[in-house]
Amino acid sequence: MQKVNSTQKPKTVLKRRDSKRVPVGRASPQSHKTRQKSPLDAYDAKRDFSVTSEPRANRAKAKGNRFVVQKHDARRLHFDLRLELDGVLKSWAVTRGPSLVPGEKRLSIHTEDHPLEYLTFEGVIPAGQYGGGTMIVWDEGRWIPEGDPREGYATGRLTFALEGKRLKGRWRLVRTRPKPRDTKEQWLLLKSDDEHARHDGPEIVDTETTSVLTGNTIEELTQGGQVRADHRARAKVAATRSTTTLPSAKIAGAKKGVLPPFVEPSLAKLVENAPTGPDWLHEIKFDGYRLQARVDGGKVRLLTRKGLDWTAKFQPVADALKELRLPSALIDGEVVVEDESGVSSFSALQQDLKAGRSDRLAFYAFDLLYLDGQDMRKASLLDRKSLLQLALDDLPAGGAIRFSDHIVDDGDSLIRHACRMGLEGIVSKRSDLPYRSGRGDHWLKSKCTQRQEFVIAGYVPSTTSRKAIGSLVLGLYDNGKLLHVGRVGTGFTAPMARALWDDIGAIESPAAPFPVRLSADARRGVRWVRPERVVEIEYRGWTHDGLLRHAAFKGLRDDKDARDVVREDAPAETSCERSPALGTARLTHPDRVLWEDDGLTKLGLAEFYAEIEEWILPHIVGRPLSLLRCPSGSQKECFFQKHGWAGLDEDLVQRVRVGDDEALAIRDLRGLLALVQAGVLEIHPWGSTLTSVEKPDRITFDLDPGDGVGWDDVVQGAQDVRERLKAMGLESFVKTTGGKGLHVVLPIKPSIDWNAAKSFAQTVALAMAKDSPDRYTATLAKTARMGRIFIDYLHNGRGATAVAAYSTRARSGAPVSTPVEWSELSSLRSGHQYRVLNLLGRLEHLRRDPWSDIIGLSQRLDGIARRRR
Template sequence: LAADAKRDILSERPESVKSGRRIEELGAPPRKRERLPPKPGSLKPGALPGAVKAAPPSRIEPQLATQVPNPPGGEGPAEKTGELWLHEIKFDGYRTMAHVIDGEVRMITRGGIDWTKRYGDLPQAFSRLPVAQAIIDGEIMVLDDRGISRFALLQDALAEGAGSKLHFYAFDLLHLDGWDLRKAPLIKRKALLAELLAGQAANAAIQYSDHVEGDGQGLYDQVSELGLEGVVSKRADAIYMSGRTKSWTKVKAQKTDDFVIAGYTVSDRAEGLAALGMAEFENGELHYRGKVGTGFDRDMATELLARLERLTAGASPPEGVPREIMREMHWVKPLLSARVRYSNRTADNAIRHGVFRGLRDVGGLTTPVPVKRKRLIAESDLATIWVTNPERRLFGKTGPTKLDIAVYYALVGDFMLPHIIGRPVSLVRCPTGKPQDCFFQRHAFTGMPPSVAVFESVNSEGETKTYLSVEDAKGYLALAQFGVVEFHTWGTHRTKLDRPDQIVFDLDPGEGISWREVVEAAVHIKGGLESLGLVPFVKTSGGKGIHITVPVTRKQNWKKLHQASSAISTLLAASAPDTFTTTMGKENRKKRIFIDFHRNARGHTSAAPYSLRARTNLPASTPVSWTDLETIDAPEDLNYVSLPGLLETSGDPWAEIDEAGRDLPALER
């Protein structure tokens, strides 16, 4: 379909944009098929120029688009390339390759993980295609009632059980019946893909992702108006090349980013909230980025104002605030984040034409609350919190205070203490509040609170050293009031020091790995550990990674535990070698996830459950259920402010971890 500025693409081809269905048809019975599906053997992949006779590969790394300011193929100097471009809707789902080999179907994620079992009925739809072999590139999504893909709905579907909720939008055909098509022109591959999928019903699980040829600006304008993700443009004659390329480009429909709400203004005309003051962190400091005064209705404005008014005490303005803004803005603690859509940024990085799209949802913690929650921190303990220099801020002028940290640990103590009492601990202390002055405290120190237990042990070098242990609520609160920011624990108890009872697998993402891909990887690791008869528990790391903790019986010493964790990590990495590595070094983990098992050696530690991390806005290393893990978009939002409130209505997903210990499997290294 050639582009024409006088034509309304969505009117002429309303079914080709998202769901394959017109808006008015969404509630109607499915249409009758307009074309019959091809007969087996009727497609001729070998006739495509560039097709090569070959066996299907086990995995193809997906091709990725390069972001550009405008769709190519237009008349502007930057867009007029002299080449034909195909323009497609940019979807909001999980990129996936469908491998169909002699009736067996595998669904491989962008990160190289096999998620066939997680995709509900979708694999069955592929098994019914009239092919012996096929590799199809596309996106998995869930559609809302307007036929538009929504990632939040996809997260919910995967967490609850996908069933028949998923759709696969196919946009490329890379292999068909013994022919490798990656060297064939894209326009030829898509034509063959359209033939393969001919006859699919409008509401079928597998849909063909159609395109517009020529100038993509018209499609982009309409996509922007509808609030869709954007446009992906592909050179019509391009071969398929794994990795990020310039023969595929993408343009987002306006820009959408998350900003910290740093303040607000009020007015009589607005009868309350008038605008939000937006900011973002840069090198640990909060910088002002402008006002947003549209996008919230009266109810939302009332709710926002009520929440923000409670955050004004002790707040400081961010950097770079214009003088006239300083006079009118009510500053708040930088604890809430909003999603804002805007056109572009000014020379001084302020957002233009910003529209509020909603608060960034922290999500809920859905672990059931026990009927009787054991109280370890008494009300009298909370009343005795005392901190030197309570107003000293950590990590910048708008950061939390020492008192904020002490209060956090008091509030989460009932949940955190069961996981650290009796275990040797190491601490991260930040006495000046500056990140560069933070340090790791493993041994007893001068001025240490007397309620903290101290014991002696011989280290790996044969030296006798003193170590620390939290034995009760009094010692725990004393450390929290003493300026401790992080707690790290050994995988054992002080009284049984050489009989560890936990293994930790730290999933550390390398360059180019997104949070979504780390979650994919964690779910894959869970399945591998369960297949070995183990019971894995999961928590956010407080950074970009995920910690998976496995309780074990005390039948092995540290050496054997470390050997077993190494063997298990090697086995897990071998199940998806393009995704995982067990080799240290940043150069080994580009586009991969490092499975760090070295925390399972004697004297090594990992962040304790519910421990804060010494980073901007103090995120917590938060235990979550496996279901909740998949609904988290921004793990940094589980922090010193949000987490105590979330735990008020939730139980501890790790409450039964000590009862879940299993014998380690015997594995050959």
């Protein structure tokens, strides 16, 4: 889910609506509607000019091309790059300062526009003000853009030359693709390889430390301003700041008070539909541990929702919170681990904790209950969040502490978008209400998938591993009595299955903890335990007899009490039965783990395909298939199977003649589940059907990025293929590969042979490589693919195949090759963003199948192919 700040074009629903985000101590939203918005409004709103000596906002009419780089010792030392454009200074905070080493990437956080008077500003910004700290002018001069600078700024690719006193030569600023919860634009500043570049030696920011205006260093200017004697005194000064450091006293409802030891957290009530209206703000729902950060001088404690002290478990987060240098605070938030797509994962968080890994931990702060002598709980949520954002605004993007941004009003659009992107859901909160402990209607959660906590009542040993659990028996409380709700048998990694064996084996009980005797099937093979441990489970609904349907283990919940576990959703709204084909499928060793890193089992894969049968079957039924079989799992031996094998159930999987050769095919879901039983993890169909096997009806262009190629370039490559085909009057479709790339698929009328189809695809690939040789290649050799995208046309020969739409891949994370709309490409982060564990939530919230037109679309290629030849 992308987040975009107020300087970006509103490409997604997560745009900021500044007219509804009130700066602390300033006018109401209505006052902003009566005047034209200025690009310097954000600059003005963040500063109290009765305190700071910074220049007031004043947009100039002059159109110059000056630049300045200011060394800024705020909460963290960084360098501010400002480029004059349209009467303001476009600004970036370069976290480590500019580097003269070619290709060295320096993270540059886009900040608000500054007035031109800032070109010569240096001085001490008072503590407590936005950007509080010392600033000197480190470099100044002219910048000369290449091409239209406004277009480059808008598209996120600025190339320019600097003629400064210290920085010279050619430079590039490139905007990176935002992650789902980024609140600020992230760019990269890179030096080009020219006569002004350095390939070795010390960094220029280390050797040049003085102001180009006065010759002062940061330390000398700080001492002159009598604000801080030196860097060693910084912590002492910050710890003794008065209550005026942040403007909490200006917020209605804020009252003087003592820092509470703990506050019972506010909890969200599960609802089916997200609320809408101006009184609601909406945040992305996190998938981690809820924590309350208690900051008291130099001491930080992290408390669970039950008040347990977990500081030691998340020490890096506590250390990062200390760097905020807040005298006292109570911050509500959640600690998570995110994958490269920016999606938080509770399973990944648990795995990192078990492995002792802490580099991916991030604490998202979403509420402020106390700050610097002021109890904030009676203030409105919008005011609390405004103050919280001000307290966190100087933190680097992507660091351990992050602000949880929100949108106002449009909850329905946000939940649809979140689910389509594979996120867990959203939390909607009343923006005008004080903080209320406990669960109520003031906080509502809308989920993309159904998840909640359950109590472990027993377990069944694994059939494939010694001293490991194969499934868990689950329950929940209803009026104080434990009810049986079925089992979960997928989602356990091998280490977790062994750890659970030791953990819950220690609380075994001779009798079942349920007050009602279960059926023989429900009791078979179960070892009962005392109902003390809580697990989080994702599931697809309930059967009519009250059992979980398609449940998957997500992790243990040591932060929750078993007696508090009750059913969250309404029984009548989600009841349904499992697929008849799944009920009759013969699965030996259903608890065999096929994807070791996610613990996805054979049963879990069968349930997944049963859920998406209407999506996948049109793309694999009635076609010759090549199969990648991994009988012992994705990390063990795998092999391609094109012909039948001993023990093949030919009633479900057919051997078919294709010319002089044999191939495999299926008719329905029962055949697909038979492939699961055989350990098939990837399904690769031919580009033709059995009824017209020698005349293809689909041509696939596989965009395979070489080393050094970014995801944005892959997306652009797919768009280029589409435009080239569109110029011929041909409509194409796109899907992720489940790997690094994308597939562009062209449906055609089966009227040409395989040679003509392959020749057409090759012609397109060669033309792209000829027109853009620095970006594309049609050569298979790896040496030719370095830094370029291989337009692979070889999938289009007779007998060649490409992975099917909605097929899993035998790769880490159980990714799925997923059709998407062309309009969705800009918000994707990788070719393996969709996985077994998040695809179902996406499909449930799609308004239409992205490939709904591919089956009936009949485009003739014979005339075009002849003209091309």
